[in-house]
Amino acid sequence: MSVHRGEVLVLFNNAKQLWDDHINVEHLREMALHIWGEDSRAMMANFEPTDAILMKYQNNIANCERAIRGNRVLDLGCNNGLYSYAAMRHGASHVVGVEPRGMFVDGLNAFSRKHNFPMEFCREYDSALPELLKEHKIDTVLMMGMDTFMPWEERMYDLRRSDVKWIVLQMHSLPKSWMGIDKEISEKARARFGTPVGFSLHYESHNVDTRAVINPLHRDEADPQTGFQHISPNGEIDLKKSSSFRTLRSKDYISKFIEYAGFTVEKALEQNTPVTDPTSMAATHGLYEWFLLQNKKG
């Protein structure tokens, strides 16, 4: 088995139509109010999905409806719950959002309860995945852009061992051949360990923003609402505890790992050009890969 990739064609017109058919912007405004409070009103007054949102929506939700409709879905690292909500609107029978930051979990649960939606949100880390899958009898797992924040390989093995049927993956990735591997090192590697199949890039980061990494060694001391780890309980700044590593993997490595772990690749797409996002601090959203995997047994 090998992973075949096609290039993603971001059909924004189609995605926008699907978005308009499924997503109730009044619900989004309410979600925002539950999460960010009154300060979100101005931001959400004329809310329109950006191209980056539509691209993620299309590739993770709309194009994966066969893995979502009628299924129990777990959204690992659900952040503000936008795609958990989108999964529900695309027919998920039940959605469990998993997120360590209370500011999201509390607000989203209040929103969901108000509408009696089949959604619930748990304040948990990725390490709780095996128990959560069993407890909630999950059929489908969404893992959108979580690969840089957590031990991705461990979670993929958790999924492979589980009864989950589908995995929707959005991965950050590095080019296949970003740098040449020294011939001598490559030959030694082959002789001793096997064929090199890719590389990873690690970079140091700090959990000082709402989207930053969470240091697994100091989770117990993180602010339960924001997840910040740079302020200690006595109010002092503690940069050491907020420091962590983020990891990017190469396309070849990701493909090989998926193959090695034994998943069946139903779909593999990669973004061919960056998407400009005027509402983001970054000029463009990075290049993603999307996989729809089946977890067939036997």
Add this chain to the structure above:
Amino acid sequence: MKFPTTVSIVVRANIKDSQSSATVQLQLADQINQHRFTKEDQQHRLTVTADLEAGNHPVSLEFLDKGNPRAGVEIQSMYVQGAPVGMHIYQCEYTQQDSGITEKSHLYMGKPGTWKINVRAPRGGVGFV
């Protein structure tokens, strides 16, 4: 393109006697919000919303009350679009009105003066992204 941007700052008063008060004024672009503290340890959230062009914009919190040495104010936290800014709050400077001395990364204003910080419009990573 303009981005509606809401900034909130939570301020706590340090008032040393019952005769004193502390007045603060938050400003973003042409939007202003003012509050007067009259009791020790009072806390108040000041909020302003302005339509901003893309780029950096100064937020200022002015501690007024010139000639009142018996009070101070402390910036407790800051939010942009309702999301806490985290470490970014320390990218600030406080200039005392009388001495003109400017100190970076100070969250306590013991004397009248102006506390300034920049916010970027749009604020990346906040809201639905």
